[in-house]
Amino acid sequence: MAKVFIYPGTSLILSDLVSRFGHRPLGSALSVREKVQTAGLDSPPLQITPEDPKKGLRFAAVEVPSGVRGRMSLHGPQIEEAEAGIIILDADLAFGCMGCARTNELVRFLLHQRDIPILELTYPRSDEEGIRFVAAIRDFLSALAGGAAA
């Protein structure tokens, strides 16, 4: 089972396909869950405190807006942990964790900096594109070590 960073991290489609084909999707929900389940924090809504943008300094310099650094404190460790990545290029209606275009540019850049397999595609808008989309993801994932897809 490989850890696959999904972009957008909030994607239902990618999260589903990655786990359906036997791998572990690294998406925003897991980072947020970790925050929500950390006892002692009371910083609604996301349990992100002013400390998190500071943690984001590992991925973006201090002159980068706090919202970018706060988001990077969620995405950055997952990018480092990822063994593969799937990127949807036209994800322009992903909000919240993926709602900042500048953060998303940085996420994609850092993902490409890692020496890991990456698949980039666009959302399907027809049955034919859906077939090609699913097949490409299945093939990509089956080439990763330990997947269930075949």
Place this chain on the structure above:
Amino acid sequence: MSAPVRIALLACGAEYSGVMPEIYEAARQVEAEVFYPDVTLADVRAAGRGFGLDVHSADLKLMIARAEALVEGRTEADAVFIATCFRCAEAAIVRNELRRYIHEGSRLPVVSYSFTERTTAGTLLTRMEALVTIARRRALLARERQEGITLGLDSGSATTKAIIMKDNEVIGTGWRPTTQVQQSADDVIALALEESGIRRSEIEATGVTGYGRFLLGNSIGADLIQEELTVNSKGAVYLADRQHGFATVIDIGGMDNKAITVQDGIPGVFTMGGICAGASGRFLEMTAKRLGVDITELGPLAMKGMGQNVPMNSYCIVFGTQSLVNALAAGNTPEDVAAAACHSVAEQVYEQQLQEVDIREPVIMVGGTSLITGLVHAMGELLQTEVVVPRHSQFIGAVGSALLASGFIRKG
């Protein structure tokens, strides 16, 4: 208890900067409720096209859609708070355009703010309080004449001021640098009482504003405790006799600066603080000290000088003072240095804050710094307009408080 004032939040990045608890806390302290205007995905998809600003960030698209819901009346709100990350260019464009759009398309008071992870509830409190005052106290803010005998007190970060008014006239004034908040207030009240010849017991109502308003409001049992944004706006248009129509009020204070677009005496858009001490009254005080003149002499001195001769534009009071020292060491005249200091402060307020409000004439300058003629002149040059400085402008918060306090006199 009345229903809480509902403040629509248009924000990007706040949840990820850890400042949402601060926004909620500031709202809670002024008994307001922060909410997100509800929209559909179709609204968000249409927002880019309809509004005409095609931004990349989806959360900014969401902000635009929510603003449209407010202006088109699909969502009810009492006020709008726009907040985006400091240093984000994309968000700054959206923030400014939405502020203008809401101001022009609705009667909702708007304040915009760019936060960092260090932003605290305390910083946001006065802004939230002003939104609540405007939403809840429109009737009070509609007052155009002072009645009876009232006391207005302004406990500022640098100075404390008191005003006693009787039948729409200022009859007593008091002014002192702020040292201990309570003691300074007692001193200025005593001065104002002495000048007016009024006994304390004759005062029918009292209003307090400024940083020390909560402490003093409680200790002297004030009838009105109100933030300085609405009080100063009201005081400014009252003193300048521009109570109807539009005006812009600029107050360069000791610690923070206020820029307010006013319509019929009620703030529509305002900004507050946000820049460093190099753009404050405090910097001008330091300049005067370094030049060996009293602060009251700085303005006339600056009027005789040519600011362009001296490079000075630091946001930081330390570096600003260094420029000052260098300029004098290089042989520049005190007149030129004074003019440059005034120009530097005016320019920074112009660049940093006046861009966040709509400049509507007349431009009224108030607060202690409005007496520094060189500063007023520099601001007028930058804005290409004749700046109005009404009589008693240095007592603006106290006058506004005394005026509004007369709404609390019990007839009887």
Place this chain on the structure above:
Amino acid sequence: MSEAAAADRVSARPGVQPGTATKYVFVDSPELTAADLALRGYEIAPGVQIKETCFGLMITGPEADVERLVDELRLLDPDRIFVKDRGFPPGDERRCRANLGGARPGFYGHENEMRLVRYISSGLRALRDPKKADLLRAKPRSPDEPLSVERLNTIIQES
């Protein structure tokens, strides 16, 4: 609020203890509703918390139980059931629409992708269809590829 009190408040909420998980189970099928899914869910795993939501269910409980239930539910209509993790447990006041006044940002993202899952369903069905072998070997659409008539039609309908 003290740190300890805050911790108590947080840990008292269902589904926020470490080791528990919440998953969305969304369905886009003419033959299966969220209510059907919920009913079946309670039959299989009575210990977990199931809540109906706009596009399907939210299931909360110990991670292993949730995983097991989700695997079982998928079997009801494998090509048209989609699963995703959720950070918050259902009804969490920090993320609840009733408290926010408007939908949380993630809702719009789901709404956006739920318009597209029917194409994913076609893709999943095709994996078992020998007649689609050519298409399965084709590369996914690249952003530079000219629009097909079918795609153009979809875009026109969407706008």
